[in-house]
Amino acid sequence: MQMRPMKLGGDVLLFGENSLDYLKTMEGKKAFIVLSGDAIEKNGYLAKIVSLLEEAGMETMSYDKVEPDPTFDTVMEGTKLMLDFTPDWILGVGGGSAMDAAKAMWIFYEHPELKSMEDIIPPNVVPKLRKKARMLCIPTSSGTGSEVSRSIVISDSKTHIKYGVGDMEMMPDIVLLEPGITASMPKGFTAATGMDALTHAIEAYTSLRANEISDILAEKSIIEICKYLPLAYNEGDNLEYREKMLLYSCVSGMAFTNVSLGLVHGISHAVGGKFGVPHGLANAITLPYLIEFNMQDDVAKRKYEKLAEILGVPSLLGKIKELNKIMDIPETLQEVIKNDDEFEASLKELSILAKNDGCTKTNPIIPEIEQVEELYRKVYYGR
Ligand SMILES: [Fe+2]
Missing domain, CATH: 1.20.1090.10 (Dehydroquinate synthase-like - alpha domain)
Structure with a gap:
């Protein structure tokens, strides 16, 4: 059987203590941070991330309404905020749900003409991204692998049916693996x-x-x-x-x-x-x-x-x-x-x-x- 093309990550992957310091070296104007709940705020890491981005000269906005199984309505709510804020970086900070929701928002932000999950699942495809923004992921749990994956799972808001979408286009550009951020996981x-x-x-x-x-x-x-x-x-x-x-x-x-x-x-x-x-x-x-x-x-x-x-x-x-x-x-x-x-x-x-x-x-x-x-x-x- 012929092997399929592989991709092991985006442009940069950093792991270990103080990986977050990479944020202050980034080039860009505005960063939109997608979170699931206020845990990252409570353990002090959100303030740290924001201040490092500010050191890089970036303006930030955060959205923390992503639920454990992110729904399409949530994706659209975040997309709307992004369309007003016009970020050139999107950060997914959290477990799989925050990162998946961030990737999904990224698609609809880049392509506001798309209106539903059906628009990006077969026979349709995920369109080209990175005209407006690039993606950075900071996982806060050790499990989903969403930071190096091409996939997202988004639930229909009414039926709760899960839509899995996979396309290499969604591979995050930068991944920062900061162990301390996972320490407060119960x-x-x-x-x-x-x-x-x-x-x-x-x-x-x-x-x-x-x-x-x-x-x-x-x-x-x-x-x-x-x-x-x-x-x-x-x-x-x-x-x-x-x-x-x-x-x-x-x-x-x-x-x-x-x-x-x-x-x-x-x-x-x-x-x-x-x-x-x-x-x-x-x-x-x-x-x-x-x-x-x-x-x-x-x-x-x-x-x-x-x-x-x-x-x-x-x-x-x-x-x-x-x-x-x-x-x-x-x-x-x-x-x-x-x-x-x-x-x-x-x-x-x-x-x-x-x-x-x-x-x-x-x-x-x-x-x-x-x-x-x-x-x-x-x-x-x-x-
Ligand atoms: Fe899994």
């Missing part, structure tokens, strides 16, 4: 976002599009995340642990944005949209069941065995279950959703959505709809 959030990063690396590793370069990135990410996630979970203010998590969630992002993911993400996207289960948590719960399922494929099985060997554990499945247990992640979706009737009533719809999800196309086994339904039951009931 335990549960560290666990869920960290398991999202681990799922990215594992699904990229067994993706039907995996190649040698993505394997190098994914394999190293899996090793380091398995080591540092429980440490960062237990000792959140240790900057060495935070830095490793921030770095390897970014590296796993580089892997998956190029070779895509698998059915864990297919299943969790649908269940997240329907029941509001946080993305990382849904992935963490789903991952063990899918490793078991994918073991039926010889290539995936060999890759899982290789990982277990490198990690020095009897099985990858056991290692994932152990991580979930250490971090108090439930074993089933039932413990989170707690509504069997509604789950049963939604099962057909969820299965169709997961089967048709873009990520499912690169799962080691392309499942029949009945298999997806059976997997949903396992992930929900644990049997």
